[in-house]
Amino acid sequence: MAEKNIKNMIGKVFSDIADAVETGQFGEKVRVGLTTLGSEHGVENLVKGAEMAQEKDPSIEVVLIGPKVDSKLTQVVVDSEDEGYKKMEEMLDNGEIGACVTMHYSFPIGVSTVGRVVTPGKGREMIIATTTGTSSPHRVEAMVKNGINGIITAKALGIENPTVGILNVDGARQVERALNELNSNGYSINLTESMRADGGSVMRGNDLLAGVPDVMVTDTLTGNILMKVFSSYTTGGSYESLGYGYGPGIGEDYDRVILILSRASGIPVVANAISYGASLIKGNVSKIAKAEFEKANKAGLKDILKGLTKDTKKAEDDDEEVVAPPSETVTGTISGIDIMDLEDAVKVLWKEGIYAESGMGCTGPIVMVNEERLAKSIEILSEAGYVAGGSDPC
Secondary structure, three states: OHHHHHHHHHHHHHHHHHHHHHHOOOOOOEEEEEEOOOOOOOHHHHHHHHHHHHHHOOOEEEEEEEOOOOOOOEEEEOOOHHHHHHHHHHHHHHOOOOEEEEOOOOOOOOEEEEEEEEOOOOOOEEEEEEEEEEOOOOHHHHHHHHHHHHHHHHHHOOOOOOEEEEEOOOOHHHHHHHHHHHHHOOOOOEEOOOOOOOOOOEEOHHHHHHOOOOEEEOOHHHHHHHHHHHHHOOOOOOOEOOOOOOEEEEOOOOOOOEEEOOOOEOHHHHHHHHHHHHHHHHOOHHHHHHHHHHHHHHOOHHHHHHHHHOOOHHHOOOOOOOOOOOOOOOOEEEOOOOHHHHHHHHHHHHHOOOOEEEEEEOOEEEEEEOHHHHHHHHHHHHHOOOOOOOEOOO
């Protein structure tokens, strides 16, 4: 048996040398698996994408997990999707492959996938955090974790200090405050500015199209829709031809590098997803994830998240009837308030004797007060935890 193993090792060495001479690629290859059952476009579509990925980058060895096909690629033959998933997990856990691309996978709660697209405005790559899976059952907590997942992925791709933007969806302002608190506590987050004249780290549709941030933070359902639009807007939706797929599942204490593809993914996206997986292996994404979560936890992540999921001080007086002060002209506007907190913020000002009204401005929900009371109102709402401070620039 020992003699046979030695012969196999010698054979592999000579085979690797031959491959290196032929391709010019020396050193151990990065092995990325691909399950080939389940695509709406058939097995052949996936195989062609895999062959394209390996041909473009000789440092990658693609391992097909699926039915036997006519291809020179390494193959592990299975007869069903379920068998393919089991084999994928086994190979990942044994270190036979470093990452695997698949079309469906049930991640545990706390793990969500980080997509990667090419934006149409300037042809810039952008990470969408996140696109499938669930970081938390609580929306705002999930989005905060999504931001960390996006930063981890960007760093694994070689972006040392990724810029981060928060898409203007429900909960965005609460997420902004939580990320700012993390940053103040020592976990560095490079929040960027919108391309719109009024700026701010809450991103608009313009910022999506232009790819303003390296990492766009959003809830998973919105992220999923964005991936579909960015991937297939040139084909009418039936065939995803652009981008890198829905990306790797990232979460605290989660080690498997499993990347998701849509069943509608075309050959170019398959090839890009495999390349994406290889880049994450080379960038040691699991090691980076562990380090980033350790730093975030040291900066008080757990306590910040607990604060988001509790009935906070904002809701303590919900049952108390608050009477509005006498009305007055309200031309001063305060932005940066989450829509879910808008009416509570108005009542906080009423309790302080300041007349206020709620409304919608250029950047979203606003509280309107008399111009002379604007500075004091911002101070009160900032202390109460509703706003970071600032007026709406409409």
